[in-house]
Amino acid sequence: MDRKNFLNSLSGGLALTCVSCMMAACEKDSTPVDGGPTPDVSLDLSTQLTGVGDFVAINSIIVVRTATGNQASSFKAFSNVCPHQAGTISYDKTSTVFTCATHGATFNQSGSVTKGPATSNMTTRIVTVTGTKLTV
Ligand code: FES
Secondary structure, eight states: OOHHHHHHHHHHHHHHHHHHHHHHHHHHHHOOBTTBOOOSOEEETTTSSOSTTOEEEETTEEEEEOSSSSSGGGEEEEESBOTTTOOBEEEETTTTEEEETTTOOEEOTTSOEEESSOOSOOOBOOOEEETTEEEO
16 A cells, blocks of 8 residues: 555544544434433422522523413523623522623623623523423
């Protein structure tokens, strides 16, 4: 085998190896658990978020109950990563305001910017409620 053929066979092998690695990575991320991907947040509404205004901050997500009833529309969920420069956002139940600790941007309960320097709204997450189980 000459040098050119050797290099061609080597690069083909690497490409197959890379494709194989990428496929394995994709398979890992999409492997269903109990019929779907593992949620970032899973809460029991019989013991958590029982009152309007209650919130949970877990796995970089903030979930707030905004209304009574166990349906998805009674909750808001957002990433706690600030859209300005990725500072950490926290929630104040009393004022119902989200505040970024890094530069002080604030957001209302809908995740809309109410004070800069952030110019984009918070990133919303989809809430699903089945019975008393809430997942994000
Ligand atoms: S990182 Fe949040 S206001 Fe700057």
